[in-house]
Amino acid sequence: MNETARVSSPAIAATWAECVVSAALWAAGVSFLVPTLSTLMLLQLVVPADRLEWLNRFYCWGQIALTGSRWKAVVDPAVDPRRPYIFCQNHTNHFDHCVGYRATPHFKQGLERIDHFRYPFYGWFMRQRGTIPVDPRRRDNLERMREAFRRELDRGHSILAFPEGTRTRDGRVGPFRLGVFRVARDLGVPVVPMAVTGMYAVMRADSWIIRPGHEVTVWVDAPIETRDVPVEAVRELANRCRAAIAARVDAWWAARGAR
Numbered sequence: 001m002n003e004t005a006r007v008s009s010p011a012i013a014a015t016w017a018e019c020v021v022s023a024a025l026w027a028a029g030v031s032f033l034v035p036t037l038s039t040l041m042l043l044q045l046v047v048p049a050d051r052l053e054w055l056n057r058f059y060c061w062g063q064i065a066l067t068g069s070r071w072k073a074v075v076d077p078a079v080d081p082r083r084p085y086i087f088c089q090n091h092t093n094h095f096d097h098c099v100g101y102r103a104t105p106h107f108k109q110g111l112e113r114i115d116h117f118r119y120p121f122y123g124w125f126m127r128q129r130g131t132i133p134v135d136p137r138r139r140d141n142l143e144r145m146r147e148a149f150r151r152e153l154d155r156g157h158s159i160l161a162f163p164e165g166t167r168t169r170d171g172r173v174g175p176f177r178l179g180v181f182r183v184a185r186d187l188g189v190p191v192v193p194m195a196v197t198g199m200y201a202v203m204r205a206d207s208w209i210i211r212p213g214h215e216v217t218v219w220v221d222a223p224i225e226t227r228d229v230p231v232e233a234v235r236e237l238a239n240r241c242r243a244a245i246a247a248r249v250d251a252w253w254a255a256r257g258a259r
Helices: 003-008 016-044 053-065 096-101 114-118 122-129 141-154 179-187 231-254
Strands: 070-075 086-089 108-113 132-134 158-161 191-197 215-220
Touching: 016 053, 016 122, 053 096, 086 096, 086 179, 086 231, 096 108, 096 158, 096 191, 096 215, 108 114, 108 122, 114 122, 114 132, 132 141, 141 158, 141 179, 179 191, 179 231, 191 231
Parallel strands: 070 215, 086 158, 086 191, 108 132, 108 158
Antiparallel strands: 191 215
């Protein structure tokens, strides 16, 4: 089966060989994750997370390398490495935060559903690191998120967000929720469209099969200023960010013969 057919089909039945390879990659990934995150959690007891960037980036590098993927980043020169941003990334699979984190030198604090903090190692690490919890069941969720964003930005940190709120099921970019953009507008912090292509070929939301041998690219486009954006234009702001990301993803599909 050629690559075009494999990546354009909504569902792919894994072959026996793919299952064996995927199991080996998962075993290698978990063997790397447990000691690395354990070390980070021990160090974070006495050292702030933003002083451990070398180890954070090593962890992200290792997780992607152990999927058998080739990774690269293409960053717009308008992205200032010294300025905090809200990076908005399309959501494909469980490796997304590792893929996007290394694309720029910014320390990025993430968002995570509060129930994910129960996951062994990964959830424990994220909670200790200061990852911002998202609890859609709470009425004050947006206010709590705004204050958390403000604290991180005041420290010079950036935010890594996934405005779709869920992983794609068809490889395309879904609708964006407005919460992140309302907060960005309120705080006057620029949003940066960050499109990832290739990860849908590596692993999908409806499968645990990892398929190695693909190129994963992170496209970091020019920041979109939010200062002076009127309240009624927040949806337009979100749509502008989504359009920049969708254009990259759609171009990836078009290069493979998909419409």
